[in-house]
Amino acid sequence: MLSLRFIVLLALSTVAALVQAAEPTQVKQREIDRDVWQPFQCAFESMDGKALNKLYGKRVVRVTPDGIDTKNVFKSFNKTRFDAGKAKGDRVSLDFWLDSRATNANTSYEVGFFRLGSTNSAGVTEHYYGQFHILLRKQRGRWKIVQDWDTNTIAGRTIGAEEFARGTPMENNCR
Numbered sequence: 001m002l003s004l005r006f007i008v009l010l011a012l013s014t015v016a017a018l019v020q021a022a023e024p025t026q027v028k029q030r031e032i033d034r035d036v037w038q039p040f041q042c043a044f045e046s047m048d049g050k051a052l053n054k055l056y057g058k059r060v061v062r063v064t065p066d067g068i069d070t071k072n073v074f075k076s077f078n079k080t081r082f083d084a085g086k087a088k089g090d091r092v093s094l095d096f097w098l099d100s101r102a103t104n105a106n107t108s109y110e111v112g113f114f115r116l117g118s119t120n121s122a123g124v125t126e127h128y129y130g131q132f133h134i135l136l137r138k139q140r141g142r143w144k145i146v147q148d149w150d151t152n153t154i155a156g157r158t159i160g161a162e163e164f165a166r167g168t169p170m171e172n173n174c175r
Contacts, residue, residue, distance in 0.1 A: 025104075029103055029108070033170070035143040036055055036144075038173055038174075039055055040055050041096070041170075041172060041173075041174055042173070043055065045093060045175070047082035047083075047085055047091075049075075049079030049083065050079060052082075053075045056148070057137065057139055057145065057146040060074075060075075060148060061148070063147075063149040063150075064149075065152070065153075074148075088120070089120075089121030090118065091118075092118055092119070093116070093175075094115075094117075095114065096170060097112055097113055097167035097169050098110055098111070099112050105138075107135070107136070107138075108143070109133070109135055109136075110134045111133050111134075113131050113159065113164050113166075113167060114130055114150070114164075115161075116129075116130075129152065129158075129160050129164050130151055131150065131151055131152075131154060131159055131163075132150040133147075133150070
């Protein structure tokens with residue numbers, strides 16, 4: 001009888017410890033949603049390259065199928081492409097969902113899928129799909145993207161609407 005009580009108490013204390021450990025992670029992930037994901041989506045949809053670039057750290061590793069950028073060249077490209085798109089009357093929409101998140105006190109690794117809608121001035125919309133892997137670090141009290149990798153293929157297969165439909169997009173507070 002004594003050993004059964006001990007096992008039950010041990011099990012309950014283990015469950016309580018796991019619940020308490022999950023709470024700080026959830027708090028950190030809500031901070032990331034507030035500091036990074038919501039502003040990222042709004043900056044992208046408003047085509048504001050300057051606001052988008054503020055979400056990145058000073059030193060970033062940006063990886064795409066075109067190569068590796070360790071000199072922040074992508075930041076000037078963000079501004080240039082958005083300015084050109086706005087001048088032509090283009091619009092963009094961005095939806096994404098997170099497949100996995102591993103977060104501690106000041107670092108988070110997040111993997112997800114995105115759908116980018118690009119609408120030209122004639123009203124024709126094309127959609128682009130992909131997967132991203134993001135490394136975030138807390139810097140001066142705010143979460144920043146320090147590594148950004150994305151691709152439109154997985155194992156040689158193009159990512160499309162079917163892959164995107166496997167998840168539920170994060171709430172969009174920009175529209």
